[in-house]
Amino acid sequence: MxxxxxxxxxxxxxxxxxxxxxxxxxxxxxxxxxxxxxxxxxxxxxxxxxxxxxxxxxxxxxxxxxxxxxxxxxxxxxxxxxxxxxxxxxxxxxxxxxxERGLLTLDQFHRIAGEFTVLFEAIGKHPADITVLDFGVGQGRWARVARGMGATVYVTEIGDDKKRLARTLGLEVIEDDDIDTMTFDLVHTEQVLEHLVHPGRDFARLARAVAPGGLFKAAIPYxxxxxxxxxxxxxxxxxxxxxxxxxxxxxxxxxxxxxxxxxxxxxFSDTTMEWLSAKNGLKPVSQVRRRSVSFDTGGPRALIGGAKKVGVELAKAVMRPKIGYHLLRRS
Ligand SMILES: [Zn+2]
Structure with a gap:
């Protein structure tokens, strides 16, 4: 109905x-x-x-x-x-x-671009040859950055307003059913899976849509x-x-x-994500949200600021902070 x-x-x-x-x-x-x-x-x-x-x-x-x-x-x-x-x-x-407007800051832009840099390098293609599916694009906080970096970004969303916005950002709006006939180098889900009424079914559909050698990113609440x-x-x-x-x-x-x-x-617990990955032919790559860090070269203070950011990222990689982050790969 x-x-x-x-x-x-x-x-x-x-x-x-x-x-x-x-x-x-x-x-x-x-x-x-x-x-x-x-x-x-x-x-x-x-x-x-x-x-x-x-x-x-x-x-x-x-x-x-x-x-x-x-x-x-x-x-x-x-x-x-x-x-x-x-x-x-x-x-x-x-x-x-x-x-969302409050989150479109330079700092957020650098964080998101830094994460996509790591993901695109792991995919190993020229950015213009990379295809991304941003499932549940929202207002495009992530997708607009991936698009700006050169990837072709397909998105799904519910509601005409968000679809219209996505088109103005240069994103390829597809229907949910289209996922079942396409593949992508990166299937990207950022705070989406926890909302789904049918998470097992949709995880399987998204996993199938990962191209051989491609990545599935699932960021979920801890x-x-x-x-x-x-x-x-x-x-x-x-x-x-x-x-x-x-x-x-x-x-x-x-x-x-x-x-x-x-x-x-x-x-989802780590065990749930392991169950889902194994069931759908994906292998875990990382549970740390890694990102490259940008430096402002405008003087000693700016460089110290950049070095601090590097320190924070290195510490996270060692300490495995308590976040829900799962990077998976299809072999
Ligand atoms: Zn169960």
Whole structure:
């Protein structure tokens, strides 16, 4: 049924959405219309848009864990019409425009270009010969940089506004179905897989679309000790961006954000990603987000600044920071 004819609502996942196993166990149960979930949803969405509490009345917030692939997932899943409510009314275009504009900084540009430099070098082709799929392009924060570096960048997205924006950025807008008949040197997913209603099915489709020797980048929220936190402390009442951080245990707010109600329907562990990679013929390359660093040569102070950036990147490579980052390759 088209979303316009459907009433916004939820349906339960009756098996693991990654591996289809029914060997799942409930690790958390609450209600959307009671705290802590109500307060958490309010804290997360009230600055981004409008919350229609009628749609959440009596809805359970349930979290299951799969014994087979280790995925932790939200059981009650928004239907198409509810997804439209979440991504157009609870998160408004106006909020997103301002948020994304705030991130189009020179520093972010260098970070993204530095990461694509590493990825393109690993692919080993002239940039103009590299094809990229940016799955769920959003407002093109990543894709526009890859395009600027010379790659041909294909993108998918829901919603006409984002598609129109992508075209103005020189990106090749394709339909979701097109993925099944194409291959790409780099399949790029940046904070996308956690949102998917059918993560196992879509991961397989994306993995198939990686050309021989090509790369699949999956950047996802860090799950950390989510299970332990949920079972001992339950959900917090404030969202990640809203927590001051002073009292937060390192890694804790990120772990809770990996199961953000309504949005982050899937929380992947390293084990889940290993299961998905093995199942779909991909080999792990790195769990560190590596990037080349740019230097400003305008004097000693600028050079010291550049050297500091190098130090930070080298330390990350050694310490393997707690982030959800998986670079995979098809042989
Ligand atoms: Zn599973």
């Amino acid at each position: 088209p979303p316009s004819l459907q009433a916004p609502g939820f349906y339960p996942r009756t098996s693991c959405p990654v591996c289809e196993s029914t060997a799942t166990a409930r690790i958390y149960t609450a209600r959307y219309d009671e705290d802590p979930v109500r307060a958490l949803v309010d804290s997360n969405f009230s600055r981004q848009g409008v919350i229609d509490w009628d749609l959440l009345e009596g809805i359970a917030f349930e979290v299951d864990k799969c014994a087979t692939c280790d995925l932790i997932f939200q059981v009650q899943t928004p239907n198409e019409a509810m997804l439209e409510v979440i991504y157009t009314r609870m998160i408004t275009a106006r909020f997103l425009d301002e948020y 799950r950390g000790k989510l299970e332990q936190l949920l079972t001992t402390k339950g959900l917090p009442t404030t969202a990640m961006f809203a927590s001051g951080g002073a009292k937060a245990i390192p890694g804790e707010v990120e772990a809770f954000a990996s199961i953000q109600p309504l949005e982050h329907l899937n929380a």
